[in-house]
Amino acid sequence: xxxxxxxxxxxxxxxxxxxxxxxxxxxxxxxxxxxxxxxxxxxxxxxxxxxxxxxxxxxxxxxxxxxxxxxxxxxxxxxxxxxxxxxxxxxxxxxxxxxxxxxxxxxxxxxxxxxx
Amino acid sequence: xxxxxxxxxxxxxxxxxxxxxxxxxxxxxxxxxxxxxxxxxxxxxxxxxxxxxxxxxxxxxxxxxxxxxxxxxxxxxxxxxxxxxxxxxxxxxxxxxxxxxxxxxxxxxxxx
Numbered sequence: 490x491x492x493x494x495x496x497x498x499x500x501x502x503x504x505x506x507x508x509x510x511x512x513x514x515x516x517x518x519x520x521x522x523x524x525x526x527x528x529x530x531x532x533x534x535x536x537x538x539x540x541x542x543x544x545x546x547x548x549x550x551x552x553x554x555x556x557x558x559x560x561x562x563x564x565x566x567x568x569x570x571x572x573x574x575x576x577x578x579x580x581x582x583x584x585x586x587x588x589x590x591x592x593x594x595x596x597x598x599x600x601x602x603x604x605x
Numbered sequence: 606x607x608x609x610x611x612x613x614x615x616x617x618x619x620x621x622x623x624x625x626x627x628x629x630x631x632x633x634x635x636x637x638x639x640x641x642x643x644x645x646x647x648x649x650x651x652x653x654x655x656x657x658x659x660x661x662x663x664x665x666x667x668x669x670x671x672x673x674x675x676x677x678x679x680x681x682x683x684x685x686x687x688x689x690x691x692x693x694x695x696x697x698x699x700x701x702x703x704x705x706x707x708x709x710x711x712x713x714x715x716x717x
Contacts, residue, residue: 533707544703594705596648
């Protein structure tokens with residue numbers, strides 16, 4: 490079965506640079522979520538989109554922005570990177586239209602971002 | 606969203622049954638209980654979800670007492686590959702945006 494695809498899998502950036510992470514949800518899934526997991530930390534919700542509209546926002550820094558496109562893929566744009574942004578970034582997708590419990594999210598393999 | 610409390614870590618041996626209990630004293634009427642599993646450097650994976658009594662699937666069982674203030678994830682006959690962090694999440698299943706709020710999970714270590 491198709492899974493959530495994230496690219497790139499690994500990314501190394503320097504401080505103050507920008508980064509763009511991409512997420513391709515499972516086909517027919519209309520909701521995308523972004524989570525950040527720092528070293529030794531639990532995943533933290535950043536932002537979510539349902540049918541290309543932002544549906545919820547968590548602890549996402551103002552330096553970050555995201556959007557969901559017409560083909561339902563999503564991109565997380567990160568600017569003015571800081572050392573503390575080094576983390577695993579997970580994208581998850583689900584059917585948000587009521588076809589199943591919204592808590593059943595399918596996570597991608599993650600993008601490991603290292604800021605030096 | 607209801608606050609959850611789980612043991613920080615647990616040890617077990619292959620072939621044993623493991624029970625991880627989660628406390629959620631302020632669970633609301635429309636809240637469901639969901640468990641996720643996470644292996645190192647991988648995304649969390651949905652295990653099981655329930656509202657009351659007992660739910661069983663091919664991976665685990667979830668026991669929820671009548672007062673729903675706690676729940677127990679039961680993993681039968683664990684193997685080394687069950688070594689992971691297990692998260693208990695409590696909230697309405699149609700919460701706005703469906704975001705998952707992860708608290709501190711239970712790090713299960715299965716030994717040979």
